[in-house]
Amino acid sequence: MGKRKSREQVHGIFYPRSVAVVGTNRGRGTVPFDIFYNILKDGFQGTVYPVSPREKSVAGVKAYKYVIDIDDDLDMAVLVFPSTVAHLAMEQIGKKGIKSAIIISAGFREIGEAGMKREQEVKAIADEYGVSFIGPNCLGVINTDPECSFNASFARQMPAQGNIAFLSQSGALCTAVLDYALAKNIGFSKFVSFGNKADISEIDLLYYLKDDPKTRVILLYLEEVTEGKALMDVVQEILSERGKPVLILKSGRTTEGATAAASHTGSLAGSDEVCNAAFRQAGIIRCETIEDMFNYAISMAYQPIPEGKRVAIVTNAGGPGVLATDRAVHEGLTLARFSEKTADILKKSLPHTANLKNPVDLIGDAKKDRYSAAVSSILGDDGVDGALVILTPQSMTDIRSIAEELCSIGRRFPKPLYTSFMGEADVSEGVEILQRHHIPHYSLPEDMCQAFSQACLFAELRDRDPGQPTLYDDVDMDRADQIFATVREEGGKKLSMDQSFRLLDAYRIPLLPYGLAGSEAEAAALAGEIGFPIVLKVVSEDVIHKSDAGGVLLGLDSAEKVRRGYQGILESVRSSVAGARVEAVLVQKMAGDGEEVIIGIKQDPSFGSVVLVGIGGIYVEIFRDFVVRVAPFSRGEARAMVQSLKLFPLLSGVRGREPRDIESLLTCIERVGQLARQRPEIAELDINPLLVRSQGRGAVVADARVVLENLERKER
Amino acid sequence: MERGEIQSRVRKVIAGVLKIAEEEVAADANFVFDLGADSMQSLEFVAAFEEEFEIEMDEAAALEIQTVDGAVEFIAGALATQR
Structure with missing residues (x-):
């Protein structure tokens, strides 16, 4: 990967003052024309020039044969020529002194070797002239900031202004997302299809968005993670410095990587398990679908992040209230207990048939006044972290007034308020009001509960202290070097049992x-x-x-x-x-008595060395009770790994069993983490089993195997 | 056929397909970048060259040609082998 882009270089992509669309034409309904016309019609605040070899004008604007013919300083070129001549266009862009470009054209890396050569040629010319570019093979870039109002894309419509940024590796997905967002009144701050990312990558864009005052939530669609560690670093920085949520939809949940492994760790820690673990470790919220992504995004972009998991459910129908309660509990939320003051207000404001406890049932004939009294008193209660409000359309339900009242309440309280107006046609007017006023709305109460839970998860990830990895200085590095040198000299990839034991001994991991x-x-x-x-x-x-x-x-x-x-x-x-x-x-x-644990190392192509901890012994693949972390990590993370295992109650002592020496286990995990970090040539390592003895009696390795990189993997 | 004649006839064919003056078709012009040809017109060039010079051109190879000079070179070669 190339050098990181500076903030100014990425800024140039979003805030140009004068733009040339290079390779445009007069063919309405074609990409070259639509790109030019979208910049023109969507209120670009700078100047736009069409560059077309044949046309005298495009959309009524005087056209230029070559970009170098334009008698004005330009700071951006949008390249829409076919890929076969992109290098010629880039040469002129460079000569003109333009420093930012968007290459929309396809026909590069994605079509094979010939395309890859073209991409490399264009990149080399851009580098020579210091041009930073997005693409190629992308939909383009949109910046809704009225200061610039720049739609250099072939999307059908410019989205509304908003505080959500969306970055996508897939251009086609972008158009669908824009249409989806339009229907739900979701606006964007920046919208980027980055395509083949031959120059500016998603990592560069994330660093830029970290400090973008217009962006509060960042969404990213990825098909492959090419710079895993860099992705983790930038998201950790975004969280610690700006507290902005980063939500990623990553496709390709394949297990093929796990099928060719030579160890338990290799077979268990497939690429998707590692990706999940790495995302969580970095503080990324991983989404399963586009709908989930936007469900979570609107809650975090529109409303305060919850300070706790105590929710109040308010409904005008019993059934949906129960559904929401079930889901809330399933999602790890708790039903808030109301203060006496709240209980008193509810009692005075609601009919005697209403359920005054959480979930609060306002009864089917509830109008604006009941919703108003209940939701305001609940949000004013210190024991409540957020309100989840459900409405079903009944003949007496004043949907519009209730929606307006909820918007007004939402503005008054610094706590999250989410809504679910169930149905479609009857509630549409109310839903539209809620969406316009940035009160998160969900068609199903279950989705509302899930979104609240994800916002709580984000708060947890944002506020945790990742801690520093321990660096043990008692490691016998010379001895470890010697072992690796011997294996290399012998031309092997696999350490013998004795070599594996001696390597662990050099790292002071106790052996039988x-x-x-x-x-x-x-x-x-x-x-x-x-x-x-x-x-x-x-x-x-x-x-x-x-x-x-x-x-x-x-x-x-x-x-x-x-x-x-x-x-x-x-x-x-x-x-x-x-x-x-x-x-x-x-x-x-x-060995004697002890709980069997596996600790392993695996090299992941995206994230580097990862460490696995799980239930050990011969049934490890059957129980699949394991957890993965990208190395290095702190003792706190090691503890969290162990605590998340189903095995944990057995380790901590259950039903009269003696507690095991968890602190010694943690030290072993940390030392393996250090080994993983310091010896990236280890492709796979299994310590299985590590016997964790009773408290105070330590943990010892009974068996281990180590395989170095470039192993010719066996088909399983 | 003389190279000069081939070039002259190639320029005439291109000018005809693109509906521009022959003088605008420089010898080193790139069909797309300098003359603004689109993919359909590139196909038309191949058909028109075949008719003009009474030769058969391999379509994939012919579509690789990007410049007037390139077309002249390709057609000269084809004439030499096909006559």
Whole structure:
């Protein structure tokens, strides 16, 4: 990836003063014409020039054959020529001294090698002249700020002004989004289709929007995460410095990356799991659908972010009130308990048949006065963090007045107020009023509850302290270097069991005492030094499933049993795996009691080194109880990882079980995190199991495997 | 056929398709960037060249031609091999 763009360079894309549309023509209904005409008709505050090789004028404006013919200083070019001549146009744009461009044309990287060459050629010319550009292969850029009012896109309509910014990798999706937003009275601050992002990327745009005073919420549609770490960094900066929500709709929830893994960690931590974890770690709200994205966006853009999860539900119909209550509880919200003052107001204002407790049922014949009294008193109650108001259209319901009253209440209270006017035709007038006054409206009460819950999640992500990763300085770096050097010299990718153990030892991750025996006498002697009971395990590249091949013996409590066990393992392995070469037999201290945990490392193509923690042992893929984080992370994050596992109650002591040594487990996770960060050449690592003993007795590694990068992956 | 004659006839064909004066068709002109040809007109060029010079042009290769000089070069080659 290239150098980050400066704020000024990105600013030039949104706030040009004089623009040339290069390659336009008079063909109404074509992209080259519509781009020029949209700039003209949507009130651009600067000057716009058509550049067309053949036309004398376009839409009544004098046209120029070449951009260099224009006798005026230009600061932006919108390039709409076919890709085959884009390099010629870019050369002239550069010569003219223009520093910002939008390349609308398709026919670049997205069509294959020939297109990729064209894209590289255009980028090289732009770099030579210092031109920053959006695209190619995009819908264009819209800035609704009246100071500029710039619609350099082929969208059918310029959206309304608003405080939501939308960035999209897909141009076609943009047009659908604009139409959707139009129907729901949603406005935008900036709207960018960034296409192939050959120059200005979504990361550059996010840095710009962080400081854009017109933008309060940022939405991003991505098909691929190409700079995962940079994305995490910029969002963390946006949250910590500006507290703006970043919502991402990321398509391509594929599991194909997980199918070719050589370890448990590799198979569990597929690209989508890593993406989810990384987004959460960075503070990104990931959305499942476009509708979800806008449902969440309007709540965060229009209303204050909730200070807590205590909601009050107000309804004129019992059924929808129950539906909303169920969903609110399911979403982790709590139903607020009203103060005596609120209860008193409700009692005085509502009929005796009304339900005065949360959810408050105003009864079917409720008019504006009941909604007004209930919603105002509730929002004035210190025990309530937000109001969720439901309306069903009944013959006596004064929809318009109620909508207007809610808008007025919404302006008076600094707490979130969301609405759900259920139905379609009858409620449409009321809905339109709510939308125009930026009171979030949802067709279904369930969506309203979900949006509130996501706003609470955002507050949590914004306010948390990510902490600093611990850097343990007792790591024996020379020893670790030596191990990697030896493996490289040997031309291997996979560390032997002994090398894996020694690497973990260099990082001070506790191991069960062990040794490698080449004969039964050595095995017996080692066992005597280590202390009984003993475990024997075959060490062989040819044996993948040691237990299945009879290569593991547990609980040997005498030298004689160790001797016999040694011979027994050799015989079993040789009879079950034909031609198996046995390098040695591992003589290891029997672990004893402990909870089995897996800790792993995997290299993700988008986010780099990730660490996985989960339930260990041989059933790890079946239980799928695991959590992933991008390295590095703090001890607080490590604790949050462990606490989020279903295994956690077993670790913390449940039903009389002794609590396990969670602090030692956290230290192991942190040290693995440090290993992941400092040794990116590790493609996959499994510590499985790590035995977490009773409190105060530590955690020890019983088995581990490490694979370095560029492994020829086996098909599973 | 002399190269000068090929060039002269190519310019005439292009001017005819684009409905512009022959003088506007410079030898090094790019069909799209300098003369404003669109994709339909690029197809028309190929058909018109085939008729004018009584040759057959491989369509994919012919559509790669972007300039007047390029067309002259291509047609000269075709005339040499097809006669």
